[in-house]
Amino acid sequence: MADHDSRIVSLSAQQVRDLLCMKDVIRVVESGLANFSKGPDGGVVQPVRSVVKIDKPDGQTGQGFFGVMPAYSADDNILACKIVSFYPGNAKYKKATHMANIMVYDPKYGELKAIMDGEVITAMRTAAASAVATKWLVPKTEEKLVLGILGAGVQARSHYEALKVIYDFSEVRVWSLTMESAMKCADELGGVACLTAEDVVRGADIVVTATFAQTPILKKIWVKPGAHINAVGACRADWSEVDPELMRDSVIYVDSKEAAMKEAGDIIISKADIYAEIGEIVNGSKEVKTDPITVFKSLGLGIEDAVTGKLAYEMYLAKSTKP
Ligand SMILES: NC(=O)C1=CN([C@@H]2O[C@H](COP(=O)(O)OP(=O)(O)OC[C@H]3O[C@@H](n4cnc5c(N)ncnc54)[C@H](O)[C@@H]3O)[C@@H](O)[C@H]2O)C=CC1
Numbered sequence: 001m002a003d004h005d006s007r008i009v010s011l012s013a014q015q016v017r018d019l020l021c022m023k024d025v026i027r028v029v030e031s032g033l034a035n036f037s038k039g040p041d042g043g044v045v046q047p048v049r050s051v052v053k054i055d056k057p058d059g060q061t062g063q064g065f066f067g068v069m070p071a072y073s074a075d076d077n078i079l080a081c082k083i084v085s086f087y088p089g090n091a092k093y094k095k096a097t098h099m100a101n102i103m104v105y106d107p108k109y110g111e112l113k114a115i116m117d118g119e120v121i122t123a124m125r126t127a128a129a130s131a132v133a134t135k136w137l138v139p140k141t142e143e144k145l146v147l148g149i150l151g152a153g154v155q156a157r158s159h160y161e162a163l164k165v166i167y168d169f170s171e172v173r174v175w176s177l178t179m180e181s182a183m184k185c186a187d188e189l190g191g192v193a194c195l196t197a198e199d200v201v202r203g204a205d206i207v208v209t210a211t212f213a214q215t216p217i218l219k220k221i222w223v224k225p226g227a228h229i230n231a232v233g234a235c236r237a238d239w240s241e242v243d244p245e246l247m248r249d250s251v252i253y254v255d256s257k258e259a260a261m262k263e264a265g266d267i268i269i270s271k272a273d274i275y276a277e278i279g280e281i282v283n284g285s286k287e288v289k290t291d292p293i294t295v296f297k298s299l300g301l302g303i304e305d306a307v308t309g310k311l312a313y314e315m316y317l318a319k320s321t322k323p
């Protein structure tokens, strides 16, 4: 007979949004990445995600992908698993391109404690990981910076939210597949929409690529020396967003070397060398190197979802036990 606590907390997207603030997500993701990159000493067990490819038989929405992302962290006392579907073609049907749920367990007994929406967490923790990378690679100065964003979807918006926690921007530029979507996003962010990707990138200090492009949209000749790039899309071995020459001529940071060698077309196709995991910079096992351009190639890790999911669960418990 099951004797486990049957009270499983269920959190909707709106509840998760109300419980989390970007500053706290950046803090827990930074510590999660640092532990992850300590190897077995960091107490994190997190295999590269399993991804099931779905070829829609009716040809309606093209390919879909279904990812299972478990993670355990001894230090943080977390066991969690995210299940995420990403269907690039959903945009045509005005449906979300990413849908996800996160299950949070008590690692002591393996007991399920909470099941929550994972879309908000995917948006926030991905941008938080980029903010961590940027914070370590682009020192904050008195000067206001120029932010260039390629893509005008969920990640474009969450990246602005995360990066503005750390930097003041004099200008935010957005480009996307359609001028209409770029304008809508730029309006929301108080930025400007650009007609071309080149217009966004020339002179930008920080660039974010967050699109569903499968071939490069960011060219080396546009990028100014000293710039930093957060390359967030292209999470398949045969997809890329960044010019291979730019990858080879930059200092490359990743979230996970093991995942990058399996999933990152930007790395696999260009054969660019990986300098470090960003967690190795945070935990002090590698030195920062920035010359001439830095790229953080992110794929998304289960540990990021685990630490953020646990934070949402704890915030919920703290709020619900307040008199
Ligand atoms: N690294 C990570 O941890 C994560 C990465 N991602 C990836 O980030 C990317 C963006 O995700 P979301 O913003 O959630 O998606 P979204 O569907 O909300 O937005 C995608 C944007 O890319 C644009 N786009 C689509 N195809 C394009 C093309 N061929 N060239 C230029 N722009 C194109 C769309 O117009 C839209 O503005 C995706 O590749 C996604 O899989 C998403 C979640 C986590």
Ligand SMILES: O=C([O-])C1=[NH+]CCC1
Pocket (backbone or CB within 6 Å): 084, 086, 098, 122, 235, 299, 300, 301
């Ligand atoms: O980490 C993540 O959740 C994802 N990365 C690429 C698509 C979804």
